[in-house]
Amino acid sequence: MRHETSGYRIFRWSTLTVLTIFVCAPLFVMASTAVKPLNQVQSDFTWLPAEPTLAPFVDMWSTVPLAQYFANSIIVAGATTVASVTVAILAAYAISRWRFRGREAFRLAVLSTQMFPGILFLLPLFLLFVLVDRYTGLGLVGSRTGLTITYLTFSLPFAIWMLVGYFQTIPRELDEAAKIDGAGPLRLLVGILVPAARPAIVAVSIFSFMVAWGEVLFASVLTDERTRTVAVGLQAYASESNVYWNQVMAASLVVSAPVVVAFLLLQRHIASGMTAGAVK
Amino acid sequence: MSIRTDVKPETRRPPTVSATAPAPRRRRTWTPYLFLLPALALELVVHFGPMLAGLVMSLLKLTQYQLARWWEAPWTGFGNFEVVLDVDQPVGASLLSSFLITLAFTVIVIAASWVMGTAAAVSLQNARVGRGVLRTLFLVPYALPAFAAVITWRFLFQRDNGMVNHVLVDQLGVLDENAFFLLGSNAFWAQCVVAVWRLWPFAFLMLMAGLQSIPGELYEAGTLDGAGPWRQFREITLPLLAPVNQVLVLVMFLWTFKEFETPFVLFGGSAPEQARLINVEIYQNSFVTWNFGLGAAMSAVLLLFLLLVTGVYLLATRRKVHEA
Numbered sequence: 391m392r393h394e395t396s397g398y399r400i401f402r403w404s405t406l407t408v409l410t411i412f413v414c415a416p417l418f419v420m421a422s423t424a425v426k427p428l429n430q431v432q433s434d435f436t437w438l439p440a441e442p443t444l445a446p447f448v449d450m451w452s453t454v455p456l457a458q459y460f461a462n463s464i465i466v467a468g469a470t471t472v473a474s475v476t477v478a479i480l481a482a483y484a485i486s487r488w489r490f491r492g493r494e495a496f497r498l499a500v501l502s503t504q505m506f507p508g509i510l511f512l513l514p515l516f517l518l519f520v521l522v523d524r525y526t527g528l529g530l531v532g533s534r535t536g537l538t539i540t541y542l543t544f545s546l547p548f549a550i551w552m553l554v555g556y557f558q559t560i561p562r563e564l565d566e567a568a569k570i571d572g573a574g575p576l577r578l579l580v581g582i583l584v585p586a587a588r589p590a591i592v593a594v595s596i597f598s599f600m601v602a603w604g605e606v607l608f609a610s611v612l613t614d615e616r617t618r619t620v621a622v623g624l625q626a627y628a629s630e631s632n633v634y635w636n637q638v639m640a641a642s643l644v645v646s647a648p649v650v651v652a653f654l655l656l657q658r659h660i661a662s663g664m665t666a667g668a669v670k
Numbered sequence: 671m672s673i674r675t676d677v678k679p680e681t682r683r684p685p686t687v688s689a690t691a692p693a694p695r696r697r698r699t700w701t702p703y704l705f706l707l708p709a710l711a712l713e714l715v716v717h718f719g720p721m722l723a724g725l726v727m728s729l730l731k732l733t734q735y736q737l738a739r740w741w742e743a744p745w746t747g748f749g750n751f752e753v754v755l756d757v758d759q760p761v762g763a764s765l766l767s768s769f770l771i772t773l774a775f776t777v778i779v780i781a782a783s784w785v786m787g788t789a790a791a792v793s794l795q796n797a798r799v800g801r802g803v804l805r806t807l808f809l810v811p812y813a814l815p816a817f818a819a820v821i822t823w824r825f826l827f828q829r830d831n832g833m834v835n836h837v838l839v840d841q842l843g844v845l846d847e848n849a850f851f852l853l854g855s856n857a858f859w860a861q862c863v864v865a866v867w868r869l870w871p872f873a874f875l876m877l878m879a880g881l882q883s884i885p886g887e888l889y890e891a892g893t894l895d896g897a898g899p900w901r902q903f904r905e906i907t908l909p910l911l912a913p914v915n916q917v918l919v920l921v922m923f924l925w926t927f928k929e930f931e932t933p934f935v936l937f938g939g940s941a942p943e944q945a946r947l948i949n950v951e952i953y954q955n956s957f958v959t960w961n962f963g964l965g966a967a968m969s970a971v972l973l974l975f976l977l978l979v980t981g982v983y984l985l986a987t988r989r990k991v992h993e994a
Contacts, residue, residue, distance in 0.1 A: 398899040402793040406804060409790055412867065413808055419833050420822045435836035481709035488702035496706065503717045504921075505976045507928055509952045510969035513962055514720035514727065517740060543716040546709060575701050604815035606931045611957070621817045628821060628938065635825050642818035653813035654806050661879045 424640035431636045446640035450627075453637055458616075459623030460645065466534050466541065466619055467602035474542035474549055474598045475591060481546075482553035483579050487565070497554075500547045508607055515540065516611060532614035540608055545598035552597075556590035557583060593659040600649050620645045728966035737962070750967035761955075765968055767943075768951035771858065775947060776926045779865045783922060784915075786866070787873025792903065795881050805878065812871035820935035823864045827851040827936075852937060857945035865932050869925070873918060880914035881907070916987045923983075924976065948972060 423431055424446055426439040451457055481500075485493060519530040530536035560583060568578045584591065609622045624645070627638045653660065727740060728750055736743040756762040790808060794801050811819060826833045835848040851860045884907065892902045930949040933941045941950045952972070956965030 395898060401789075401899075402797075405789045405793045409786060409808065410804065413811055413871075415833065416819075416822050416826055416867070417810060419826060423825065432831060435831050435833055477708045477712065480705040484702035484705035488699070490699075490702045493702075496710070499718075500709070500713060502977075503713065504924055505973065505980060506717060506721055507949065507952070507969050507972050507976070508930070509949055509956065510724040510966065510973060511717060511720035513956060513965075514723035515716060517737065518715075518720060518723070520738070539712070540716055543712050546712065550709065575705075600813070600815070604817060604931075606817055606934055607953075610934075621815065624817055624821060625935065625938070628824065635828075638821060639825065642821055646814050646818045649815060650810060650813045654809060657806065657809055657875075661875050 420639050420643060423636055424643055426636050428634060428636055431634075446634075446636040447644070449634070450637040450641045450644075453634055454623060454626045456620070456623065456641055459618050459620045462534060462613075462617050463603055463619040463621070463645070466537050467599045469534075469538045470541040470545070470602040471595050471598040473538065474545045475595050477542065478546055478549035478553055478594060479579070479584065479591070481550050482557055483575075483583065485550070486554045486557035500550055503543070504547055512608060512611060519612070532612065532617055534613075534617050537609065537612050537617070537619070538602075540612065541602040541605060542598070544605070545594075545601045548597060549594040552594055553587065553590055556587045560586045589659045593656055596649075596652050596656050596660060600653065603645075603649050724966050725970055727962060728970045730963050732961075732963035732966070734960040734962075740962075743963070746963070750963045751971070754964060754967045754971060761964065764943075764946075765948070765951060765971075768946045768948045771944070771946060772927060772929075772948040775858070775862060775865070775929070776923060778862050779869060779926050780919065780922045782862075782866045783870040783873045784919070786870040787875075787877050790870075790874045791877040791881055792907065794878065808874055809871050811867050812869075812875065814868075816868065816931040817935050819868055820864055820932050823860075823867070824852070824936050824938075827860050853942055855944045857937065857942040861932060861936060861945050861947075864936060865926065865929060868932070869922060873922065876914055876918045877911065880911050884910045920980065920983055923979070927976065928972075 418437070422437060422439055425442040425444065427441065427443050427445065430436065430440060481496075484490075485497060516531070519536050522528055523531055528535075530539075564582050564586070565578060568582050573581060603619075604621055605619075606621050609619045613619060613622065620641075624638065624641055627634055627641065729745060729747060730740065730743040731746045731749065732740055732743045753759065753761050754765055757766045790804075794804060797804075829835060829848050829850050832851075834851060835845070838845045839848055849856060851857065888906050888910075889902055892906055897905065928949055929947055930953070933945065933947055933950045934953075937945070941947070946954075948968075949972075952965050952968045955968060956962050
């Protein structure tokens with residue numbers, strides 16, 4: 391163990407204390423507000439509720455159609471995750487196991503999409519959906535399908551990048567052995583690489599889910615009353631003239647819980663996946 | 671890639687375990703393209719196609735009346751760009767001001783996030799107790815969906831019944847009376863605080879993982895040489911973190927410069943002028959006043975700027991990182 395000077399110890403303790411307070415204060419207020427009655431939220435601020443109540447957690451479902459938003463978010467984020475992880479696995483397989491013309495160009499192009507301002511392709515994409523609807527009657531505008539197609543490309547760059555990194559650490563002896571056994575490319579992928587890359591796939595899935603769960607800009611334009619996701623729907627509480635802050639906080643807690651818990655459980659996988667590309 | 675099919679398995683080059691160079695196949699094949707096809711098609715349809723259309727729109731005089739048949743809108747050449755870049759006119763002036771605000775916002779948020787992330791990661795590097803708990807706790811703001819985090823801050827910043835005024839006025843007495851945090855120039859700082867709160871855990875996460883790849887012997891050697899913590903940090907930690915930092919700073923720059931969620935949720939769509947980020951400015955021009963030709967021209971300028979900065983940054987840091 392490293393010898394600690396007293397200056398270093400003071401630095402450490404003060405850093406960790408300040409950061410803990412900075413991180414916890416809003417989280418604490420979120421939780422304590424969610425169990426306050428409305429009149430207490432609208433009067434002077436208090437750290438603790440005088441009479442804790444679970445009413446906000448009940449009322450929040452009827453103030454705005456939260457259950458509907460919640461269901462929309464689950465469908466969109468779930469479908470996005472399954473689709474984007476599948477597409478990313480196929481692409482990462484091609485990139486990590488073959489050298490082909492356009493390989494580097496594809497990698498660069500996918501990474502470069504991270505630079506695109508979403509706002510630049512939001513309206514053209516919307517108009518494209520309108521056009522497709524007019525000629526095919528698919529009904530992409532304002533639909534969960536349209537939103538899912540959009541979101542799945544948002545998580546693709548990161549997913550492909552991370553999976554390529556992981557696939558490349560899987561020894562090629564496994565490939566060779568499977569090939570000698572007569573496995574084709576698809577069987578090699580499904581039978582050998584996917585099981586071996588399970589930690590990375592789980593991490594990528596959580597990431598895709600989080601992206602779709604939290605996105606605001608595209609959801610605000612591409613959805614309608616019926617298909618609104620929680621990311622946009624929660625705003626509806628806050629734009630009312632009389633803001634039910636206790637319900638807003640209760641709803642925030644409930645819609646955040648699934649992703650926060652999943653992320654924290656898998657934080658190690660996600661961290662190692664994220665840095666894999668950077669450290670190499 | 672050679673076309674030799676007569677190689678028997680026994681005489682094949684032994685498979686490499688190299689992490690960077692994939693084993694080349696012997697035949698030209700369309701298999702990889704088949705696997706790549708879904709990703710390629712989606713990227714073309716959702717990203718590249720619409721982006722090209724957006725670039726074309728930046729050359730059109732496009733208002734909401736022509737949206738349904740936008741390709742028939744009158745062509746203006748670089749007319750939109752002339753308006754957008756003319757800083758003597760209101761449109762150009764407000765774009766320039768939002769650009770400068772975004773620049774200041776980005777520098778402040780990245781610097782603060784990096785310092786906090788590094789301080790936390792270094793502090794927990796050798797911690798024996800509480801490491802797992804604090805690590806998990808610090809990651810919560812990053813895991814929290816953006817809208818939930820920002821809407822909480824919006825409540826904290828309320829003038830009459832928010833936590834921030836309560837702490838600053840009633841508990842610490844730093845301020846004499848309740849301040850408006852979401853109006854005027856205060857809004858800029860409020861926005862920075864929220865953005866840092868959400869972003870710094872990401873820096874922490876990356877740096878923490880980066881620190882784990884530094885061998886402990888280096889620090890032991892440093893201690894034997896009589897180097898204190900500060901010198902060890904400067905001469906061991908920082909140089910070895912250079913590759914992580916290179917990616918981290920770039921990613922944080924691209925995210926922060928394009929920040930939209932924070933102002934959109936914090937100010938409810940109408941950001942005060944002193945805090946208006948460039949993305950919000952473009953959103954206002956495109957979807958509030960429905961002058962999409964101008965909005966597209968602004969986005970094109972933004973894209974060009976991001977490409978330029980990224981290119982210069984990668985060129986400038988590549989040599990440094992490889993020397994380290």
